[in-house]
Amino acid sequence: MAASLRFSGLKTPPTYSFPKQTTSLQCHSASPTLLSFAAFRPSNSSILRNISLRRCCESRVFRVCCQGGNVDVIQRNEFEAASSGEAENQLTCVMKFGGSSVASAERMREVADLILSFPNERPVIVLSAMGKTTNKLLLAGEKAVSCGVTNVDAIEELNFIKDLHHRTADELGVERSIVDGHLEVLEQLLKGIAMMKELTLRTKDYLVSFGECMSTRIFAAYLNKIGVKARQYDAFEIGFITTDDFTNADILEATYPAVAKRLNDDWISDPAIPIVTGFLGKGWRSSAITTLGRGGSDLTATTIGKALGLREIQVWKDVDGVLTCDPNIYQHAEPVPYLTFEEAAELAYFGAQVLHPQSMRPAREGDIPVRVKNSYNPNAPGTLITRNRDMSKAVLTSIVLKRNVTMLDIVSTRMLGQFGFLAKVFSIFEDLGISVDVVATSEVSTSLTLDPSKLWSRELIQQELDHVIEELEKIAVVNLLQHRSIISLIGNVQRSSLILEKAFHVLRTNGVNVQMISQGASKVNISLIVHDTEAEQCVRALHSTFFESDLPELDQ
Ligand SMILES: Nc1ncnc2c1ncn2[C@@H]1O[C@H](COP(=O)(O)OP(=O)(O)O)[C@@H](O)[C@H]1O
Numbered sequence: 001m002a003a004s005l006r007f008s009g010l011k012t013p014p015t016y017s018f019p020k021q022t023t024s025l026q027c028h029s030a031s032p033t034l035l036s037f038a039a040f041r042p043s044n045s046s047i048l049r050n051i052s053l054r055r056c057c058e059s060r061v062f063r064v065c066c067q068g069g070n071v072d073v074i075q076r077n078e079f080e081a082a083s084s085g086e087a088e089n090q091l092t093c094v095m096k097f098g099g100s101s102v103a104s105a106e107r108m109r110e111v112a113d114l115i116l117s118f119p120n121e122r123p124v125i126v127l128s129a130m131g132k133t134t135n136k137l138l139l140a141g142e143k144a145v146s147c148g149v150t151n152v153d154a155i156e157e158l159n160f161i162k163d164l165h166h167r168t169a170d171e172l173g174v175e176r177s178i179v180d181g182h183l184e185v186l187e188q189l190l191k192g193i194a195m196m197k198e199l200t201l202r203t204k205d206y207l208v209s210f211g212e213c214m215s216t217r218i219f220a221a222y223l224n225k226i227g228v229k230a231r232q233y234d235a236f237e238i239g240f241i242t243t244d245d246f247t248n249a250d251i252l253e254a255t256y257p258a259v260a261k262r263l264n265d266d267w268i269s270d271p272a273i274p275i276v277t278g279f280l281g282k283g284w285r286s287s288a289i290t291t292l293g294r295g296g297s298d299l300t301a302t303t304i305g306k307a308l309g310l311r312e313i314q315v316w317k318d319v320d321g322v323l324t325c326d327p328n329i330y331q332h333a334e335p336v337p338y339l340t341f342e343e344a345a346e347l348a349y350f351g352a353q354v355l356h357p358q359s360m361r362p363a364r365e366g367d368i369p370v371r372v373k374n375s376y377n378p379n380a381p382g383t384l385i386t387r388n389r390d391m392s393k394a395v396l397t398s399i400v401l402k403r404n405v406t407m408l409d410i411v412s413t414r415m416l417g418q419f420g421f422l423a424k425v426f427s428i429f430e431d432l433g434i435s436v437d438v439v440a441t442s443e444v445s446t447s448l449t450l451d452p453s454k455l456w457s458r459e460l461i462q463q464e465l466d467h468v469i470e471e472l473e474k475i476a477v478v479n480l481l482q483h484r485s486i487i488s489l490i491g492n493v494q495r496s497s498l499i500l501e502k503a504f505h506v507l508r509t510n511g512v513n514v515q516m517i518s519q520g521a522s523k524v525n526i527s528l529i530v531h532d533t534e535a536e537q538c539v540r541a542l543h544s545t546f547f548e549s550d551l552p553e554l555d556q
């Protein structure tokens, strides 16, 4: 059976045939640069895979790409003829506001004004929980484990959360009933935790979901109250399908067409600004609520951006963009005007709290620019993250610190010439499901660091480490070094000699010994491992050298 390409949401959907395919393809988004499709299994309409249809700049064709390569080509003018008229009314961008941006009624009002100050945009809004609600929910859960059922209603954090959401509703002039149901269930859940005397990862995710569910309901109600039509969505009800890795779930491919279809269909049939919960998903096996890891609303936003093929993804924070280093470490950090997806991903992965580590992936795959802006200072230009940027003058872009890292020095017990040593070492980490961050290696020895977040999210940290070492000691002498920090120099590795020369000068002047260094395949990151106690001082000194004094003229 030949496959066909249907353009959903169009009044007279054209159909294209794909002679060699046996699936049907349904368009779920259209933008000037990217169209996304889902391939459906004809027998039961389940999603087979997503397909990106990208504009070929030179020729007047769109190219359909399947996993294995191109499967067919469509004339661009045919598509444009089919989709014209619809594009004018499509959703244009996604705007994500983090907890700091929606921390109070006043902040919510300012965010509403900010959204309305872009009359030409038809945005999808993604919100995090208000202020520190997620932390408070987790604390309340931990207290419930040991406080006894009768004392749950006295948990300070529960009362703080109730008060914050009631007060916010009152101040915005929306009914408290918009969150009352959630607050009641939240209290029941805490009583359940108190009764069971345990807080599983699955329950933790359900517990923290109340934060985003309530902030989005209040905000949507407020927009409607001031005459701006808005519709609230729980991400786990509109197709955010994830793995069942509670507290750290990954988004599955099926999410893109499902989310696009739901948001587009609703928008076309009854336009209202979508207000979507960040951070949350639904486990594909368990059907339970999952979360995408702390700070996961950024990932929700980029996922929606890619799913709908939007023009731009905006993440609104409480800082003037991505900065040259963490402002909590060094207050003279400066905004970085431009970054590539690769630089931003390294920066996020190596610990810059400003972006979720996985959030660049959908944006890069969809080639959708990400703008990091300050909701407290909207006129600041922020940071623009795109596929490419002019690197000819770039040396160092940002310095990132990841603290409390565990490092292992592993030396083979057999001497030179032993093959398979590294393979054995890494298979041990694979078997135990532990991620490795930075590696430096020779034929018979290797030093590596373990991803702290992957360890922290588990309970048996010490036992797990003991187990790793026990396994490694069967083939090597192992030295465990804790309380180390990774300082990542994100920048133009084409200039690595200059970066290293300056960095080592700074470190020597400050009497710091580097314990490991790695410049891997990534063209944007050099990692230095130092002791935790020296790390912040190093970052400040490096910042002064790279960003506050003139660097030598660069050869072009
Ligand atoms: N390199 C960096 N650039 C900008 N902010 C950073 C950086 N490193 C750490 N941060 C911290 O990240 C915070 C913003 O991220 P986050 O708290 O997740 O924002 P939100 O909750 O608004 O999404 C800033 O307030 C800042 O303290």
Ligand SMILES: N[C@@H](CC(=O)OP(=O)(O)O)C(=O)O
Pocket: 097, 098, 099, 100, 128, 129, 134, 135, 211, 278, 279, 293, 294, 295, 296, 297, 298
């Ligand atoms: N509320 C969640 C998700 C999130 O993304 O928050 P924020 O945007 O405030 O970092 C958290 O605190 O992790």
